[in-house]
Amino acid sequence: MILDVDRQERIPNNVDLSSDWRLRRALESWQPKFLDWWKTQGPAHFGRNEIYLRTAVNPRATDWARYGHVRMPEYRWGIFLAPAEKGRTISCGDDAGKPVWHEVPGDRRNLIRRLIVTQADCEPASVEQQRQLGASAPSLYDLRSLCQINVEEARHLWSMVYLLHRYFGRDGREEAHDLLARQSGHEETPRLLDAFNQPCADWLSFFCFTCFTDRDAAFQLGALAESGFDPLSRTARFMLQEEAYHLSVGERGIERILRRSAQLTRLDPNGDARAQGGIDLPTLQKYINHWFAYCVDLFGSEVSSNAALYFAAGLKGRWDEALRYDDHVAVKTTVGVAHIENDAIVGREVPLRMAMNELLRRDYAADCRRVVGQWNDALAHEGSDFRIKLPHLRFYRRQGLYSGHYFDPDGHVISRCEWKRRRNDWLPTDADRAFVQQLMVPCLEPGQMANWIAAPSRGIGDAGIDFEYVRIP
Numbered sequence: 001m002i003l004d005v006d007r008q009e010r011i012p013n014n015v016d017l018s019s020d021w022r023l024r025r026a027l028e029s030w031q032p033k034f035l036d037w038w039k040t041q042g043p044a045h046f047g048r049n050e051i052y053l054r055t056a057v058n059p060r061a062t063d064w065a066r067y068g069h070v071r072m073p074e075y076r077w078g079i080f081l082a083p084a085e086k087g088r089t090i091s092c093g094d095d096a097g098k099p100v101w102h103e104v105p106g107d108r109r110n111l112i113r114r115l116i117v118t119q120a121d122c123e124p125a126s127v128e129q130q131r132q133l134g135a136s137a138p139s140l141y142d143l144r145s146l147c148q149i150n151v152e153e154a155r156h157l158w159s160m161v162y163l164l165h166r167y168f169g170r171d172g173r174e175e176a177h178d179l180l181a182r183q184s185g186h187e188e189t190p191r192l193l194d195a196f197n198q199p200c201a202d203w204l205s206f207f208c209f210t211c212f213t214d215r216d217a218a219f220q221l222g223a224l225a226e227s228g229f230d231p232l233s234r235t236a237r238f239m240l241q242e243e244a245y246h247l248s249v250g251e252r253g254i255e256r257i258l259r260r261s262a263q264l265t266r267l268d269p270n271g272d273a274r275a276q277g278g279i280d281l282p283t284l285q286k287y288i289n290h291w292f293a294y295c296v297d298l299f300g301s302e303v304s305s306n307a308a309l310y311f312a313a314g315l316k317g318r319w320d321e322a323l324r325y326d327d328h329v330a331v332k333t334t335v336g337v338a339h340i341e342n343d344a345i346v347g348r349e350v351p352l353r354m355a356m357n358e359l360l361r362r363d364y365a366a367d368c369r370r371v372v373g374q375w376n377d378a379l380a381h382e383g384s385d386f387r388i389k390l391p392h393l394r395f396y397r398r399q400g401l402y403s404g405h406y407f408d409p410d411g412h413v414i415s416r417c418e419w420k421r422r423r424n425d426w427l428p429t430d431a432d433r434a435f436v437q438q439l440m441v442p443c444l445e446p447g448q449m450a451n452w453i454a455a456p457s458r459g460i461g462d463a464g465i466d467f468e469y470v471r472i473p
């Protein structure tokens with residue numbers, strides 16, 4: 001009998017590794033390289049401590065993870081695909097409606113590989129970016145969140161490396177090797193996408209990252225879950241299950257900082273949160289501007305022939321493609337996309353398939369606006385008049401139609417001169433970063449929080465806020 005989930009194996013999995021000795025050997029020889037990467041590029045602190053972590057054990061809807069104290073290097077990283085859906089068909093593009101592929105179609109090999117490699121590259125990148133954060137955790141509760149997210153991003157890497165090894169032979173093995181060789185922020189061998197080469201050196205950045213960058217992951221994985229290459233779809237679907245928690249860490253983290261900042265502003269005779277050892281609300285807004293803009297770039301160009309190819313080939317769909325749309329071929333309609341001509345904003349109609357990146361970005365932005373709405377409710381609840389505002393999609397872009405032009409946070413065209421004059425009002429300055437950095441002192445007593453952040457409303461599962469999430473002897 002073939003076990004659904006094999007947990008006794010060196011690599012826990014539900015892909016029947018035990019019956020494919022070549023694949024198993026290839027992955028087992030990648031494993032020590034992965035562990036070496038984890039040691040040298042992964043979390044620099046608390047590697048020996050027992051941490052209350054969730055471990056994925058079975059890709060079903062409920063009861064899919066176990067919780068318990070484990071040391072991170074001993075974490076059981078597994079390869080799990082969501083259960084196959086019987087009779088699933090290709091959800092978009094030229095082959096919409098035909099049965100999905102269980103092997104890689106030869107003519108789509110390069111496209112699929114590029115999608116998987118791009119997705120895969122982000123996972124270890126994020127762990128590298130967050131490497132030093134453990135040293136300045138604002139609480140044990142938050143330290144545990146960081147470690148949880150790090151081990152799960154590493155599991156996402158495992159999932160992608162499985163796909164590369166299983167379906168791409170020698171090329172796949174080389175790509176898997178390169179995934180551990182590139183390094184976030186490295187001058188010669190950086191990570192593939194810009195946001196993953198940005199420093200994430202303080203906890204305000206961490207919460208912005210998990211709110212906005214992990215949300216990009218959720219939307220990209222949603223689009224990949226629509227893939228006609230079924231193993232990719234199933235992998236993405238299971239990763240999405242873990243991703244929900246990452247987003248909540250970011251959303252709730254920022255909300256806790258906002259609440260605390262509002263309280264400290266009120267407390268100070270001059271309304272200065274900084275004087276009270278907190279982060280002032282305008283600085284928070286600047287960090288949000290920075291990270292939102294970088295994450296908006298992650299969707300690629302507004303008009304993209306790559307995106308059209310992915311869609312046409314049935315490899316990447318729209319958000320909720322199957323549920324939200326009737327026309328899955330998408331060759332008859334157009335989408336309005338603002339272009340910049342002679343410093344003026346001009347609306348143009350673009351063939352729908354060419355605008356797939358932009359559609360996903362708009363869905364992403366709508367979700368971000370929903371979150372900002374909740375933050376503003378929290379600010380109102382604290383009696384603050386300050387409101388967070390998401391910058392316009394054109395603000396501070398380095399990819400796509402708006403890069404090389406200047407816009408204010410409302411999306412109006414401005415001159416380079418004006419940009420230089422106002423930039424420090426809109427984006428964190430070196431002084432802002434230095435200020436935030438010096439607030440980052442560890443607070444590791446169970447139940448205690450650093451001064452600049454409010455306590456969470458509740459703990460993890462049944463555990464209280466004062467639970468010993470990380471055992472520190």
Ligand code: BYC
Pocket residue numbers: 115116118119122123126153192193194195213214215216217220221297298299300301302303304305306307316357399400
């Ligand atoms: N930075 O037609 P274009 C995650 C490149 S996050 C640098 O505009 P395309 C995670 C692009 O690669 C989710 N380069 O774009 C989060 C192309 O280069 P080549 C990650 C960029 O291809 C937190 C050129 O510009 N998953 O998992 O339609 C923690 C022109 O391309 C950027 C995915 O992204 C950029 N921002 O779309 C842990 C899904 N943007 O090929 C993990 C897979 C574009 O001409 N990736 N370029 O050399 C994709 O679907 C697409 O590659 C993209 C780009 C949406 C990223």
Ligand code: FE
Pocket residue numbers: 123152153156217
């Ligand atoms: Fe991930």
Ligand code: FE
Pocket residue numbers: 153214217243246
């Ligand atoms: Fe994530």
